[in-house]
Amino acid sequence: MRKIVSSWDRAAFLAVAAHHWPGGDRVLPRLSRSANHGLLWFGLAAGAALAGGRPARRAALRGAASLAVASAAVNTVGKRSVRRVRPVLDAVPAIRRLSRQPVTTSFPSGHSASAVAFATGVALENPLWGLALAPLAASVCFSRVYTGVHYPGDVLAGAVLGAGAAFAVRGVVPTRSQLAPPARPRADAPALPRGEGLVVVVNTGSGPRAVTRPDPVQGVRAALPRAEVVPYGQEGPDGGEDLGKTLEAAALRARERGGALGVSGGDGTVNAAAAVARRHGLPLAVLPGGTYNHFAYDLGIESLADACGAVESGEAVAVDMVRLRDGSGTGLGWFLNTFSIGAYPDLVRVRERWAPRTGAWPAGVLAAVHVLRTARPVSLRVDGKRRRLWMLFAGNCTYRGLGLAPVRRHDLADGVLDVRTVSGGPLARTRLLAAALAGDLKHSPVLRAARLRNLRLSGIAEGTHLAYDGEVAPAPEALTLKKENEALVVYRKLPD
Structure with a gap:
Protein backbone atom coordinates (compact mmCIF):
# COMPACT_ATOMS: atom_id res chain seq x y z
CA MET A 1 0.00 0.00 0.00
CA ARG A 2 2.83 2.35 0.88
CA LYS A 3 4.46 1.76 -2.50
CA ILE A 4 1.17 2.46 -4.29
CA VAL A 5 0.70 5.77 -2.43
CA SER A 6 4.32 6.72 -3.12
CA SER A 7 3.87 5.87 -6.80
CA TRP A 8 0.76 8.07 -7.05
CA ASP A 9 2.58 10.87 -5.25
CA ARG A 10 5.50 10.78 -7.69
CA ALA A 11 3.14 10.57 -10.67
CA ALA A 12 1.25 13.67 -9.48
CA PHE A 13 4.55 15.52 -8.99
CA LEU A 14 5.67 14.68 -12.54
CA ALA A 15 2.28 15.73 -13.93
CA VAL A 16 2.61 19.15 -12.31
CA ALA A 17 6.20 19.47 -13.59
CA ALA A 18 5.17 18.60 -17.15
CA HIS A 19 2.20 20.95 -17.32
CA HIS A 20 2.56 24.55 -18.44
CA TRP A 21 0.92 26.97 -15.99
CA PRO A 22 0.40 30.44 -17.58
CA GLY A 23 1.91 33.11 -15.36
CA GLY A 24 3.11 30.59 -12.80
CA ASP A 25 6.80 30.83 -13.68
CA ARG A 26 6.85 34.50 -12.69
CA VAL A 27 4.57 34.46 -9.64
CA LEU A 28 4.79 31.15 -7.80
CA PRO A 29 8.57 30.96 -7.15
CA ARG A 30 8.48 34.49 -5.70
CA LEU A 31 5.46 33.64 -3.59
CA SER A 32 7.19 30.53 -2.30
CA ARG A 33 10.29 32.53 -1.31
CA SER A 34 8.18 35.22 0.38
CA ALA A 35 6.82 32.59 2.76
CA ASN A 36 10.30 31.51 3.95
CA HIS A 37 10.43 31.44 7.77
CA GLY A 38 6.80 32.61 7.86
CA LEU A 39 7.75 36.14 6.78
CA LEU A 40 4.71 36.52 4.50
CA TRP A 41 2.31 35.56 7.29
CA PHE A 42 4.01 37.52 10.05
CA GLY A 43 3.99 40.54 7.74
CA LEU A 44 0.25 40.17 7.20
CA ALA A 45 -0.26 39.77 10.95
CA ALA A 46 1.75 42.92 11.69
CA GLY A 47 -0.19 44.89 9.07
CA ALA A 48 -3.52 43.76 10.53
CA ALA A 49 -2.37 44.66 14.05
CA LEU A 50 -1.31 48.13 12.98
CA ALA A 51 -4.20 48.99 10.68
CA GLY A 52 -7.10 47.05 12.17
CA GLY A 53 -9.08 47.23 15.35
CA ARG A 54 -9.23 44.75 18.19
CA PRO A 55 -10.88 41.96 16.12
CA ALA A 56 -8.13 42.22 13.50
CA ARG A 57 -5.39 42.13 16.14
CA ARG A 58 -7.00 39.14 17.81
CA ALA A 59 -7.25 37.25 14.50
CA ALA A 60 -3.65 38.14 13.61
CA LEU A 61 -2.39 36.95 16.99
CA ARG A 62 -4.27 33.66 16.72
CA GLY A 63 -2.96 33.11 13.20
CA ALA A 64 0.63 33.82 14.27
CA ALA A 65 0.33 31.54 17.32
CA SER A 66 -1.08 28.73 15.15
CA LEU A 67 1.80 29.18 12.71
CA ALA A 68 4.35 29.01 15.53
CA VAL A 69 2.87 25.75 16.87
CA ALA A 70 2.73 24.21 13.39
CA SER A 71 6.33 25.21 12.64
CA ALA A 72 7.54 23.75 15.92
CA ALA A 73 5.71 20.48 15.25
CA VAL A 74 7.16 20.19 11.73
CA ASN A 75 10.74 20.88 12.79
CA THR A 76 10.83 18.84 16.00
CA VAL A 77 8.70 15.82 15.06
CA GLY A 78 7.66 15.76 11.40
CA LYS A 79 11.04 16.21 9.70
CA ARG A 80 12.76 13.75 12.02
CA SER A 81 10.16 10.97 11.97
CA VAL A 82 9.92 10.56 8.17
CA ARG A 83 13.25 11.30 6.51
CA ARG A 84 11.99 11.53 2.97
CA VAL A 85 14.44 12.72 0.33
CA ARG A 86 13.51 15.80 -1.71
CA PRO A 87 12.26 15.25 -5.29
CA VAL A 88 14.75 15.00 -8.13
CA LEU A 89 14.57 18.24 -10.13
CA ASP A 90 15.31 16.80 -13.58
CA ALA A 91 11.65 17.04 -14.67
CA VAL A 92 11.16 20.58 -13.30
CA PRO A 93 11.91 23.44 -15.75
CA ALA A 94 14.89 25.48 -14.60
CA ILE A 95 12.89 28.73 -14.63
CA ARG A 96 10.68 27.36 -11.86
CA ARG A 97 13.42 26.19 -9.52
CA LEU A 98 14.29 28.15 -6.41
CA SER A 99 17.67 29.87 -6.43
CA ARG A 100 18.42 28.37 -3.02
CA GLN A 101 17.28 24.80 -2.48
CA PRO A 102 16.13 23.57 0.97
CA VAL A 103 18.51 21.27 2.82
CA THR A 104 16.00 19.65 5.21
CA THR A 105 14.04 16.49 4.52
CA SER A 106 10.92 16.65 2.36
CA PHE A 107 8.12 15.34 4.61
CA PRO A 108 6.05 17.23 5.68
CA SER A 109 6.04 20.63 3.99
CA GLY A 110 6.77 23.34 6.55
CA HIS A 111 5.61 26.12 4.22
CA SER A 112 2.26 24.38 3.75
CA ALA A 113 1.86 23.79 7.47
CA SER A 114 2.54 27.46 8.21
CA ALA A 115 0.22 28.71 5.45
CA VAL A 116 -2.72 26.54 6.47
CA ALA A 117 -2.12 27.12 10.19
CA PHE A 118 -2.20 30.90 9.76
CA ALA A 119 -5.26 30.93 7.50
CA THR A 120 -7.14 28.45 9.72
CA GLY A 121 -6.25 30.36 12.89
CA VAL A 122 -7.58 33.58 11.36
CA ALA A 123 -10.70 31.75 10.12
CA LEU A 124 -11.46 30.47 13.62
CA GLU A 125 -11.67 34.11 14.77
CA ASN A 126 -13.33 35.49 11.63
CA PRO A 127 -14.53 33.06 8.92
CA LEU A 128 -14.73 35.74 6.23
CA TRP A 129 -11.13 36.86 6.77
CA GLY A 130 -10.02 33.23 6.75
CA LEU A 131 -11.88 32.67 3.49
CA ALA A 132 -10.12 35.68 1.98
CA LEU A 133 -6.74 34.21 2.97
CA ALA A 134 -7.54 30.71 1.67
CA PRO A 135 -6.51 31.36 -1.98
CA LEU A 136 -3.18 32.82 -0.85
CA ALA A 137 -2.52 29.88 1.48
CA ALA A 138 -3.47 27.40 -1.26
CA SER A 139 -1.13 29.16 -3.71
CA VAL A 140 1.78 28.90 -1.28
CA CYS A 141 1.05 25.19 -0.83
CA PHE A 142 0.90 24.58 -4.60
CA SER A 143 4.07 26.62 -5.15
CA ARG A 144 6.04 24.06 -3.18
CA VAL A 145 5.14 21.35 -5.69
CA TYR A 146 5.42 23.72 -8.66
CA THR A 147 9.00 24.71 -7.76
CA GLY A 148 9.95 21.07 -7.26
CA VAL A 149 10.87 21.11 -3.56
CA HIS A 150 8.01 18.90 -2.33
CA TYR A 151 5.83 16.01 -3.42
CA PRO A 152 2.05 16.60 -3.26
CA GLY A 153 1.87 14.19 -0.32
CA ASP A 154 4.30 16.36 1.64
CA VAL A 155 2.06 19.37 1.04
CA LEU A 156 -1.12 17.56 2.06
CA ALA A 157 0.52 16.27 5.25
CA GLY A 158 1.76 19.77 6.08
CA ALA A 159 -1.69 21.23 5.47
CA VAL A 160 -3.30 18.70 7.80
CA LEU A 161 -0.68 19.39 10.45
CA GLY A 162 -1.20 23.15 10.09
CA ALA A 163 -4.97 22.89 10.48
CA GLY A 164 -4.46 20.65 13.51
CA ALA A 165 -2.13 23.22 15.08
CA ALA A 166 -4.76 25.95 14.70
CA PHE A 167 -7.39 23.79 16.38
CA ALA A 168 -4.91 22.86 19.11
CA VAL A 169 -4.32 26.55 19.84
CA ARG A 170 -8.08 27.05 19.98
CA GLY A 171 -8.30 24.21 22.50
CA VAL A 172 -5.88 26.02 24.79
CA VAL A 173 -7.08 29.58 24.06
CA PRO A 174 -10.78 29.43 23.08
CA THR A 175 -12.07 31.86 20.52
CA ARG A 176 -14.42 34.65 21.44
CA SER A 177 -17.41 32.77 20.03
CA GLN A 178 -16.64 29.85 22.36
CA LEU A 179 -16.49 32.13 25.38
CA ALA A 180 -19.50 34.33 24.86
CA PRO A 181 -20.33 36.43 27.93
CA PRO A 182 -22.88 34.69 30.14
CA ALA A 183 -26.53 35.39 29.42
CA ARG A 184 -27.18 35.94 33.13
CA PRO A 185 -28.91 38.08 34.18
CA ARG A 186 -31.45 38.35 31.37
CA ALA A 187 -33.50 41.51 31.33
CA ASP A 188 -36.72 42.73 29.74
CA ALA A 189 -36.40 45.04 26.74
CA PRO A 190 -38.82 45.72 23.90
CA ALA A 191 -38.27 44.09 20.52
CA LEU A 192 -37.88 46.85 17.94
CA PRO A 193 -38.29 45.41 14.41
CA ARG A 194 -36.17 47.37 11.93
CA GLY A 195 -35.42 49.80 14.78
CA GLU A 196 -39.02 50.99 15.34
CA GLY A 197 -38.98 53.17 18.49
CA LEU A 198 -35.16 53.33 18.71
CA VAL A 199 -33.49 56.76 18.81
CA VAL A 200 -29.76 56.49 18.02
CA VAL A 201 -27.20 59.21 18.68
CA VAL A 202 -24.25 58.71 16.29
CA ASN A 203 -21.02 60.44 17.27
CA THR A 204 -19.54 61.08 13.83
CA GLY A 205 -16.23 62.17 15.39
CA SER A 206 -15.57 58.76 16.99
CA GLY A 207 -13.56 55.95 15.52
CA PRO A 208 -10.39 55.69 13.43
CA ARG A 209 -9.70 58.50 10.97
CA ALA A 210 -9.58 56.37 7.82
CA VAL A 211 -10.05 57.90 4.37
CA THR A 212 -12.21 54.97 3.27
CA ARG A 213 -14.23 54.84 6.47
CA PRO A 214 -17.95 54.38 5.67
CA ASP A 215 -20.43 56.99 6.86
CA PRO A 216 -21.63 55.73 10.28
CA VAL A 217 -24.93 57.63 10.03
CA GLN A 218 -25.83 56.03 6.71
CA GLY A 219 -24.75 52.65 8.03
CA VAL A 220 -27.16 52.86 10.97
CA ARG A 221 -29.99 54.12 8.78
CA ALA A 222 -29.51 51.28 6.31
CA ALA A 223 -29.40 48.63 9.06
CA LEU A 224 -32.33 50.03 11.09
CA PRO A 225 -34.51 51.98 8.64
CA ARG A 226 -37.26 52.74 11.16
CA ALA A 227 -34.93 54.10 13.83
CA GLU A 228 -34.55 57.82 14.39
CA VAL A 229 -30.88 58.69 13.86
CA VAL A 230 -29.40 61.83 15.43
CA PRO A 231 -25.92 62.80 14.14
CA TYR A 232 -23.61 64.46 16.66
CA GLY A 233 -20.14 65.85 16.04
CA GLN A 234 -18.26 67.97 13.57
CA GLU A 235 -19.86 66.24 10.61
CA GLY A 236 -23.42 66.52 11.90
CA PRO A 237 -25.88 69.40 12.11
CA ASP A 238 -25.55 69.54 15.87
CA GLY A 239 -21.77 69.84 15.85
CA GLY A 240 -21.77 72.71 18.35
CA GLU A 241 -24.25 71.18 20.76
CA ASP A 242 -23.26 69.51 24.02
CA LEU A 243 -23.28 65.69 23.86
CA GLY A 244 -25.20 65.45 27.13
CA LYS A 245 -27.99 67.68 25.81
CA THR A 246 -28.17 65.69 22.59
CA LEU A 247 -28.49 62.44 24.54
CA GLU A 248 -31.10 63.90 26.88
CA ALA A 249 -33.25 65.01 23.96
CA ALA A 250 -32.85 61.61 22.31
CA ALA A 251 -33.84 59.83 25.54
CA LEU A 252 -37.01 61.94 25.87
CA ARG A 253 -37.87 61.14 22.27
CA ALA A 254 -37.28 57.41 22.88
CA ARG A 255 -39.62 57.47 25.89
CA GLU A 256 -42.32 59.13 23.76
CA ARG A 257 -41.95 56.38 21.18
CA GLY A 258 -41.94 53.63 23.81
CA GLY A 259 -38.61 52.33 22.59
CA ALA A 260 -34.96 52.57 23.60
CA LEU A 261 -31.91 54.80 23.43
CA GLY A 262 -29.13 53.83 21.05
CA VAL A 263 -25.58 55.11 20.76
CA SER A 264 -22.83 54.71 18.19
CA GLY A 265 -19.40 55.91 19.22
CA GLY A 266 -16.41 55.20 21.40
CA ASP A 267 -16.36 54.24 25.08
CA GLY A 268 -16.59 57.84 26.25
CA THR A 269 -19.74 58.37 24.18
CA VAL A 270 -21.20 55.07 25.37
CA ASN A 271 -20.44 56.05 28.98
CA ALA A 272 -22.40 59.31 28.60
CA ALA A 273 -25.31 57.48 26.95
CA ALA A 274 -25.38 54.83 29.69
CA ALA A 275 -25.81 57.46 32.39
CA VAL A 276 -28.69 59.07 30.48
CA ALA A 277 -30.37 55.72 29.73
CA ARG A 278 -30.19 54.71 33.39
CA ARG A 279 -31.64 58.02 34.55
CA HIS A 280 -34.60 57.69 32.16
CA GLY A 281 -35.11 53.96 32.76
CA LEU A 282 -34.45 53.10 29.11
CA PRO A 283 -32.69 50.08 27.60
CA LEU A 284 -29.47 50.99 25.81
CA ALA A 285 -28.44 49.70 22.38
CA VAL A 286 -24.67 49.93 21.90
CA LEU A 287 -23.50 50.10 18.29
CA PRO A 288 -19.69 49.85 18.11
CA GLY A 289 -18.42 52.98 16.39
CA GLY A 290 -15.25 53.94 18.26
CA THR A 291 -11.59 53.04 18.07
CA TYR A 292 -11.48 50.48 20.88
CA ASN A 293 -15.13 49.63 21.73
CA HIS A 294 -14.16 47.88 24.98
CA PHE A 295 -17.66 47.75 26.45
CA ALA A 296 -19.31 46.62 23.20
CA TYR A 297 -16.76 43.84 22.70
CA ASP A 298 -17.06 42.58 26.28
CA LEU A 299 -20.81 42.64 25.78
CA GLY A 300 -20.32 40.33 22.79
CA ILE A 301 -21.17 42.97 20.17
CA GLU A 302 -18.43 43.25 17.57
CA SER A 303 -20.41 44.62 14.64
CA LEU A 304 -23.44 46.67 13.73
CA ALA A 305 -25.17 43.44 12.71
CA ASP A 306 -24.71 41.99 16.22
CA ALA A 307 -26.35 45.03 17.79
CA CYS A 308 -29.21 45.16 15.28
CA GLY A 309 -30.01 41.48 15.77
CA ALA A 310 -30.40 41.98 19.52
CA VAL A 311 -32.50 45.14 19.11
CA GLU A 312 -34.89 43.52 16.66
CA SER A 313 -35.32 40.37 18.77
CA GLY A 314 -35.56 42.19 22.12
CA GLU A 315 -32.75 40.19 23.75
CA ALA A 316 -31.05 42.03 26.61
CA VAL A 317 -29.09 41.64 29.84
CA ALA A 318 -28.53 43.76 32.94
CA VAL A 319 -25.01 45.04 33.62
CA ASP A 320 -23.25 46.72 36.53
CA MET A 321 -22.14 50.34 36.62
CA VAL A 322 -19.81 52.20 39.01
CA ARG A 323 -20.71 55.61 40.43
CA LEU A 324 -18.02 58.20 41.15
CA ARG A 325 -18.57 60.75 43.95
CA ASP A 326 -16.25 63.39 45.38
CA GLY A 327 -15.53 63.87 49.08
CA SER A 328 -18.73 65.89 49.61
CA GLY A 329 -20.90 63.20 48.03
CA THR A 330 -21.47 65.07 44.78
CA GLY A 331 -21.79 62.75 41.81
CA LEU A 332 -18.96 63.01 39.28
CA GLY A 333 -20.27 60.45 36.82
Missing part, protein backbone atom coordinates in the same frame (compact mmCIF):
# COMPACT_ATOMS: atom_id res chain seq x y z
CA TRP A 334 -20.28 56.73 36.09
CA PHE A 335 -18.01 54.25 34.39
CA LEU A 336 -18.73 51.00 32.58
CA ASN A 337 -15.19 49.75 31.97
CA THR A 338 -12.20 51.05 33.92
CA PHE A 339 -10.99 53.76 36.25
CA SER A 340 -7.37 54.63 36.94
CA ILE A 341 -5.18 57.18 38.63
CA GLY A 342 -1.42 57.56 38.36
CA ALA A 343 0.52 56.77 35.20
CA TYR A 344 -2.39 55.55 33.09
CA PRO A 345 -4.19 58.92 32.72
CA ASP A 346 -0.89 60.35 31.45
CA LEU A 347 -0.69 57.49 28.97
CA VAL A 348 -4.21 58.28 27.71
CA ARG A 349 -3.38 61.97 27.24
CA VAL A 350 -0.16 61.22 25.34
CA ARG A 351 -1.88 58.57 23.23
CA GLU A 352 -4.69 60.94 22.26
CA ARG A 353 -2.14 63.59 21.28
CA TRP A 354 -0.21 61.22 19.00
CA ALA A 355 -3.07 59.12 17.60
CA PRO A 356 -4.02 61.53 14.77
CA ARG A 357 -0.47 61.32 13.40
CA THR A 358 0.41 57.65 13.97
CA GLY A 359 -2.86 55.76 14.38
CA ALA A 360 -4.40 54.47 17.61
CA TRP A 361 -2.40 51.28 18.17
CA PRO A 362 1.11 52.70 17.46
CA ALA A 363 0.21 55.75 19.55
CA GLY A 364 -0.63 53.47 22.48
CA VAL A 365 2.76 51.75 22.27
CA LEU A 366 4.67 55.03 21.98
CA ALA A 367 2.69 56.53 24.85
CA ALA A 368 3.43 53.54 27.10
CA VAL A 369 7.17 53.88 26.46
CA HIS A 370 7.02 57.63 27.12
CA VAL A 371 5.06 57.25 30.36
CA LEU A 372 7.28 54.47 31.74
CA ARG A 373 10.27 56.73 31.17
CA THR A 374 8.85 59.96 32.58
CA ALA A 375 6.06 59.09 35.05
CA ARG A 376 6.33 59.72 38.79
CA PRO A 377 4.47 57.95 41.60
CA VAL A 378 1.42 59.55 43.21
CA SER A 379 0.78 59.69 46.94
CA LEU A 380 -2.77 59.14 48.24
CA ARG A 381 -4.81 57.25 50.82
CA VAL A 382 -6.51 54.05 49.68
CA ASP A 383 -9.36 53.15 52.06
CA GLY A 384 -7.65 55.30 54.68
CA LYS A 385 -4.14 53.87 54.25
CA ARG A 386 -1.41 56.11 52.81
CA ARG A 387 0.10 54.57 49.66
CA ARG A 388 2.70 55.66 47.13
CA LEU A 389 1.68 54.20 43.77
CA TRP A 390 2.72 54.21 40.16
CA MET A 391 -0.81 53.36 39.24
CA LEU A 392 -4.19 52.31 40.60
CA PHE A 393 -6.59 50.48 38.28
CA ALA A 394 -10.22 49.62 39.06
CA GLY A 395 -12.33 47.60 36.65
CA ASN A 396 -16.09 47.37 36.58
CA CYS A 397 -16.36 43.59 37.14
CA THR A 398 -13.52 41.08 37.05
CA TYR A 399 -11.10 41.24 34.16
CA ARG A 400 -9.31 38.17 32.86
CA GLY A 401 -5.57 38.42 32.40
CA LEU A 402 -2.73 38.69 34.86
CA GLY A 403 -1.16 41.76 36.30
CA LEU A 404 -1.77 45.11 34.66
CA ALA A 405 -2.76 43.70 31.27
CA PRO A 406 -6.46 42.91 31.75
CA VAL A 407 -7.83 41.20 28.68
CA ARG A 408 -11.60 41.09 28.89
CA ARG A 409 -14.60 40.37 31.11
CA HIS A 410 -16.82 37.30 30.93
CA ASP A 411 -19.39 38.62 33.39
CA LEU A 412 -20.64 42.20 33.35
CA ALA A 413 -22.77 41.80 36.47
CA ASP A 414 -20.56 40.07 39.06
CA GLY A 415 -20.99 42.83 41.68
CA VAL A 416 -17.30 43.59 42.31
CA LEU A 417 -14.57 46.10 41.51
CA ASP A 418 -11.37 44.56 40.15
CA VAL A 419 -8.71 46.71 41.88
CA ARG A 420 -5.00 46.45 41.01
CA THR A 421 -2.17 48.66 42.24
CA VAL A 422 1.54 49.00 41.46
CA SER A 423 3.52 50.31 44.42
CA GLY A 424 5.95 53.16 43.92
CA GLY A 425 8.78 51.85 46.07
CA PRO A 426 12.46 51.54 45.12
CA LEU A 427 13.06 49.85 41.75
CA ALA A 428 9.32 49.13 41.42
CA ARG A 429 9.30 49.41 37.63
CA THR A 430 12.40 47.21 37.31
CA ARG A 431 10.97 44.56 39.64
CA LEU A 432 7.66 44.59 37.80
CA LEU A 433 9.39 44.18 34.43
CA ALA A 434 11.56 41.35 35.78
CA ALA A 435 8.47 39.55 37.11
CA ALA A 436 6.75 39.93 33.73
CA LEU A 437 9.76 38.51 31.87
CA ALA A 438 9.94 35.60 34.33
CA GLY A 439 6.25 34.85 33.83
CA ASP A 440 5.51 35.39 37.52
CA LEU A 441 3.73 38.73 37.37
CA LYS A 442 0.81 37.47 39.44
CA HIS A 443 3.07 36.90 42.45
CA SER A 444 5.15 40.06 42.19
CA PRO A 445 5.23 41.93 45.54
CA VAL A 446 4.99 45.19 43.58
CA LEU A 447 1.55 44.28 42.25
CA ARG A 448 -1.50 43.90 44.46
CA ALA A 449 -5.01 42.86 43.49
CA ALA A 450 -8.32 42.85 45.36
CA ARG A 451 -12.03 42.37 44.70
CA LEU A 452 -14.09 45.06 46.45
CA ARG A 453 -17.60 46.49 46.51
CA ASN A 454 -16.51 50.07 47.19
CA LEU A 455 -13.23 51.99 47.13
CA ARG A 456 -12.36 55.25 48.91
CA LEU A 457 -9.48 57.46 47.76
CA SER A 458 -8.38 60.63 49.57
CA GLY A 459 -5.41 62.90 50.09
CA ILE A 460 -5.00 63.29 46.32
CA ALA A 461 -2.62 66.09 45.42
CA GLU A 462 -3.82 69.00 43.32
CA GLY A 463 -2.94 68.59 39.66
CA THR A 464 -3.38 64.81 39.70
CA HIS A 465 -5.51 63.42 36.89
CA LEU A 466 -7.81 60.43 36.73
CA ALA A 467 -9.19 58.51 33.75
CA TYR A 468 -12.39 56.55 33.33
CA ASP A 469 -13.66 54.90 30.17
CA GLY A 470 -10.92 56.61 28.19
CA GLU A 471 -11.75 60.15 29.35
CA VAL A 472 -9.22 62.16 31.40
CA ALA A 473 -10.21 64.71 34.07
CA PRO A 474 -8.63 66.48 37.09
CA ALA A 475 -9.00 64.44 40.27
CA PRO A 476 -10.70 65.91 43.37
CA GLU A 477 -9.00 65.70 46.77
CA ALA A 478 -11.18 62.71 47.66
CA LEU A 479 -13.54 60.40 45.81
CA THR A 480 -15.49 57.17 46.23
CA LEU A 481 -16.13 54.37 43.75
CA LYS A 482 -19.35 52.47 44.46
CA LYS A 483 -20.76 49.49 42.57
CA GLU A 484 -24.37 49.59 41.40
CA ASN A 485 -25.49 46.05 40.62
CA GLU A 486 -27.47 45.46 37.42
CA ALA A 487 -27.92 49.20 37.02
CA LEU A 488 -28.41 49.26 33.26
CA VAL A 489 -30.30 47.15 30.70
CA VAL A 490 -28.44 46.71 27.42
CA TYR A 491 -29.30 44.82 24.25
CA ARG A 492 -27.18 41.77 23.52
CA LYS A 493 -27.78 38.72 21.35
CA LEU A 494 -28.18 35.77 23.73
CA PRO A 495 -26.80 32.27 23.11
CA ASP A 496 -29.23 29.76 21.66
